[in-house]
Amino acid sequence: MPIRFTQSCPTCGRRVQIRASLIGYTVACQHCNAEFVAEASIDDGSGTTDSPIGVEKIAVDPLMARVEEALQRAAKERTAVN
Template sequence: MTIRFTQSCPTCGRRVQIRASLIGYNVACQHCNAEFVAEADADDHSSMNESNVPRAIVPDPLMARVEEALQRAAENRAISS
């Protein structure tokens, strides 16, 4: 499952769908080929096209796995207490 968001191209203004894993990287507009940095507004998940958007967008898959492991550990501690 790939999480994507839309961002307006700063050159031509058209909306471009971008993979969330590319946040912070240079991307090229598919319409005018202008390059810009992919930036998702952390408070606006309305542009995300997946129903289960994570609380924080983690560009690195390894970090996503670390976050999941930490959450499971916290849940296990809560159950054990």
């Protein structure tokens, strides 16, 4: 099951569920079809959503966090070899 987060559409203001793998990409609102860049934010319950975060903060499943770390290590090693 893909990891998802919600973001408010900058045009209509409605909440849109977005797959975490689309962070940084242009997505379209399902309600008004407006396009915007997906940016995950921390919602502290105060009604404000600040501090953009990456997928590693969204993935709270320990196994998924380990997979993400392994992928990052592999990418660094691949870069170091080249």
